[in-house]
Amino acid sequence: MDKILATGGAGYIGSILTKQLLDAGHSVRVLDCLFFGDSGIKQFHKNENFELINGRIENPEAAKKAVKGCSAVLHLAGLANDASCDISEEKTRLINYEGTKLLLKYAKSAGVQRFIYGSSASIYGAGKNISLTESSPLSPVSLYAKYRIRCEEALFDAASKDFTVCALRKSTVFGYSPRQRLDLVINAMSAHAFNRHEITQMGGSQWRPNLHVSDAANAYITCLRADKDAIHKQVFNVGSNSENYTVGQIAQMIADEFPNTKIVHKEVANSASYNLNFDKIGRTLGYKAKVSVKEGIAELKNALNNNLIPAYENNIYYNAKRMLDLQKEGAF
Numbered sequence: 001m002d003k004i005l006a007t008g009g010a011g012y013i014g015s016i017l018t019k020q021l022l023d024a025g026h027s028v029r030v031l032d033c034l035f036f037g038d039s040g041i042k043q044f045h046k047n048e049n050f051e052l053i054n055g056r057i058e059n060p061e062a063a064k065k066a067v068k069g070c071s072a073v074l075h076l077a078g079l080a081n082d083a084s085c086d087i088s089e090e091k092t093r094l095i096n097y098e099g100t101k102l103l104l105k106y107a108k109s110a111g112v113q114r115f116i117y118g119s120s121a122s123i124y125g126a127g128k129n130i131s132l133t134e135s136s137p138l139s140p141v142s143l144y145a146k147y148r149i150r151c152e153e154a155l156f157d158a159a160s161k162d163f164t165v166c167a168l169r170k171s172t173v174f175g176y177s178p179r180q181r182l183d184l185v186i187n188a189m190s191a192h193a194f195n196r197h198e199i200t201q202m203g204g205s206q207w208r209p210n211l212h213v214s215d216a217a218n219a220y221i222t223c224l225r226a227d228k229d230a231i232h233k234q235v236f237n238v239g240s241n242s243e244n245y246t247v248g249q250i251a252q253m254i255a256d257e258f259p260n261t262k263i264v265h266k267e268v269a270n271s272a273s274y275n276l277n278f279d280k281i282g283r284t285l286g287y288k289a290k291v292s293v294k295e296g297i298a299e300l301k302n303a304l305n306n307n308l309i310p311a312y313e314n315n316i317y318y319n320a321k322r323m324l325d326l327q328k329e330g331a332f
């Protein structure tokens, strides 16, 4: 099989994706600068179908080397949440936007045939209605989301008949990964319910669509296998209609799974709220997310019980805190 490049392949979603690709018999190259260590991929170092380039996407040499000989690029690397982007607009532009444009340029000239971009449902931002589709207006409320939109534009500008592109607007991801994140709503509340018996509910009425980490990874593989005309220049919301919940509903589901958990309410100003429709990806690609939020919370509880997520306050689990640590060390 051809070689696939997964940028950010050591990350929370990326490490699960790398495993799924290797299990499916692909040869996988990961381009990742290991901001959060290599816990997600160290199990693959001895696998002859796995290769790591420890480098930055915005570095021309690293980007050029990474795309060489690959048939497809699955692009997940970058600053992955609002708070990390808020540290520096300049770094957000350089990494998330210029880095993406560089990869597109080199991928295209190296003869890569498909480029799947990991976008985000957060670009709908302050959504006015429920059941938003891919053609609903975008209303980003964060720098992170604004640059995701610019990256989608750059992606579609780069499209050609030999360069198939598509964007996956993923819901908020949850569940266990060997590179764990605890700054995502369901993961964070689960860790707090387990360790503190208390969760903080920021707001409550805002909608969030939710997606298990294995289903997020599987969406990339679905696009890799799809007929190229089915995905070319398309955007897909990734998630499932049944897994849109308000933050208040999520807090209650977690309190139900972890008995004796107190819910503390805090107000939030100008929070994003988006409830999405996922019919297009099901209709066009036959994609179906398999793991429900309820099942994901049970999985997290099991991981916490088995000490698979130790020292839950360690900054490695929280992207923005980790980036601030790296900034102090001069590594970001």
Ligand SMILES: NC(=O)c1ccc[n+]([C@@H]2O[C@H](COP(=O)([O-])OP(=O)(O)OC[C@H]3O[C@@H](n4cnc5c(N)ncnc54)[C@H](O)[C@@H]3O)[C@@H](O)[C@H]2O)c1
Pocket: 007, 008, 009, 010, 011, 012, 013, 014, 031, 032, 033, 034, 035, 036, 055, 056, 057, 058, 075, 076, 077, 078, 079, 080, 081, 095, 099, 118, 119, 120, 121, 169, 170, 171, 172, 173, 174, 179, 181, 184, 319
């Ligand atoms: N987790 C979610 O809920 C979610 C939802 C929608 C979209 N996304 C997007 O999916 C992608 C992956 O998210 P994640 O949750 O796995 O985040 P993550 O932070 O765990 O993974 C990102 C990976 O990219 C690497 N990286 C960051 N900057 C880099 C650079 N300049 N060069 C090379 N590597 C770099 C990091 O080391 C990390 O391994 C991100 O683009 C994120 O914005 C995530």
